[in-house]
Amino acid sequence: MEIETVGVVGAGQMGNGIAHVFALAGYGVLLTDISQESLDRGRQVIERNLDRQVSREKISAEDRDAALARIRTTLTLSDLGQTDLVIEAATERETVKTAIFEDLVPHLKPNTILTSNTSSISITRLASRTDRPEKFMGFHFMNPVPVMQLVELIRGIATDQETFDAMHRVVERLGKTAATAEDFPAFIVNRILMPMINEAVYTLYEGVGNVSSIDSAMKLGTNHPMGPLELADFIGLDTCLAIMNVLHDGLADTKYRPCPLLTKYVEAGWLGRKTKRGFYDYRGETPVPTR
Ligand SMILES: CC(=O)CC(=O)SCCNC(=O)CCNC(=O)[C@H](O)C(C)(C)COP(=O)(O)OP(=O)(O)OC[C@H]1O[C@@H](n2cnc3c(N)ncnc32)[C@H](O)[C@@H]1OP(=O)(O)O
Ligand SMILES: NC(=O)C1=CN([C@@H]2O[C@H](COP(=O)(O)OP(=O)(O)OC[C@H]3O[C@@H](n4cnc5c(N)ncnc54)[C@H](OP(=O)(O)O)[C@@H]3O)[C@@H](O)[C@H]2O)C=CC1
Numbered sequence: 001m002e003i004e005t006v007g008v009v010g011a012g013q014m015g016n017g018i019a020h021v022f023a024l025a026g027y028g029v030l031l032t033d034i035s036q037e038s039l040d041r042g043r044q045v046i047e048r049n050l051d052r053q054v055s056r057e058k059i060s061a062e063d064r065d066a067a068l069a070r071i072r073t074t075l076t077l078s079d080l081g082q083t084d085l086v087i088e089a090a091t092e093r094e095t096v097k098t099a100i101f102e103d104l105v106p107h108l109k110p111n112t113i114l115t116s117n118t119s120s121i122s123i124t125r126l127a128s129r130t131d132r133p134e135k136f137m138g139f140h141f142m143n144p145v146p147v148m149q150l151v152e153l154i155r156g157i158a159t160d161q162e163t164f165d166a167m168h169r170v171v172e173r174l175g176k177t178a179a180t181a182e183d184f185p186a187f188i189v190n191r192i193l194m195p196m197i198n199e200a201v202y203t204l205y206e207g208v209g210n211v212s213s214i215d216s217a218m219k220l221g222t223n224h225p226m227g228p229l230e231l232a233d234f235i236g237l238d239t240c241l242a243i244m245n246v247l248h249d250g251l252a253d254t255k256y257r258p259c260p261l262l263t264k265y266v267e268a269g270w271l272g273r274k275t276k277r278g279f280y281d282y283r284g285e286t287p288v289p290t291r
Helices: 013-024 036-055 061-069 077-082 094-107 123-128 161-173 189-205 211-222 228-235 237-251 260-267
Strands: 005-009 028-032 071-074 085-088 113-116 136-141 150-155 177-181
Touching: 005 013, 005 077, 013 028, 013 036, 013 061, 013 136, 028 036, 028 077, 036 061, 036 071, 061 071, 077 094, 085 094, 094 113, 094 123, 113 123, 113 161, 123 136, 136 161, 150 161, 161 177, 189 211, 189 228, 189 237, 189 260, 211 228, 228 237, 237 260
Parallel strands: 005 028, 005 085, 028 071, 085 113, 113 136, 150 177
Antiparallel strands: 136 150
């Protein structure tokens, strides 16, 4: 079955980025979230990022206008039942995701492929809560979606070859590159990246360095584009903590123990850029380290 229309659940930083790249590639996009405010904010971010691509001559003004015209929004999850592919990109919490799938499944066409952009949660377990585990996959974009080349493709135990091949073709049409990962906690990228970020938080917690010295050491010492704490703020500290908890629970190894300082930041509601405070304070002109 050819995929022409895509439903995206969650208009946060990943959902709006996913809607953006699908619309630019010519797909019809239906974006949903739980509040009109989130949908409006998501659309504004898409417009801003498309404008940035126009000003850097990556795309034309016509491409931008055509992409925007392909994106519709709705507060009614069941409207996504008309689409050929659904990508769930809501908050990284298993109960949130399974509730979405349970509400959505009765409205889906029989051939619709169902995917999750989860950073870490078992695809097999999410699939088992739907009526179509053979048509369910992990479809993991990287942040910021319009810029990052990679999409991880993760098969659950029941995912069929036809579904995998269809999603591989979608990645190609988006102009991105797929890497295939087996369905184990946090797959490839976050299995490697998140323990590094967690270790950076331990380095801060134990006083080995402060926020600035840790980030500049890793930027200048290992040529990373962002320091690990700056990257954690960019990803969202709630998401980082959720991924560490999945690694810790799923692999039952103390080496994945989330740093208590990461937990404290999340408890404070200091979730990084999205709440304007995390390891840096973003409320002024330039980010100021909070430790
Ligand atoms: C947690 C998970 O489950 C998985 C993950 O996603 S892990 C996180 C993975 N992501 C990373 O590691 C990102 C690391 N950071 C970077 O690569 C870079 O800092 C960055 C690309 C985000 C920004 O780069 P920068 O050089 O500091 O900024 P800037 O010059 O403004 O942007 C670089 C390019 O990206 C574009 N860009 C940046 N953000 C963009 C966005 N949201 N939308 C569209 N374009 C964007 C800019 O227009 C610019 O394009 P050109 O090079 O074509 O001119
Ligand atoms: N941040 C990152 O770098 C990456 C994240 N991911 C994954 O992508 C997913 C989304 O992350 P991200 O975009 O960063 O998170 P955000 O917090 O930016 O966005 C999540 C969005 O989902 C919405 N939401 C919550 N519950 C529901 C629901 N029941 N129905 C519809 N929408 C809902 C939230 O609304 P509200 O704000 O109102 O609660 C919010 O708008 C997660 O699974 C995450 O692990 C994958 C790759 C990279």
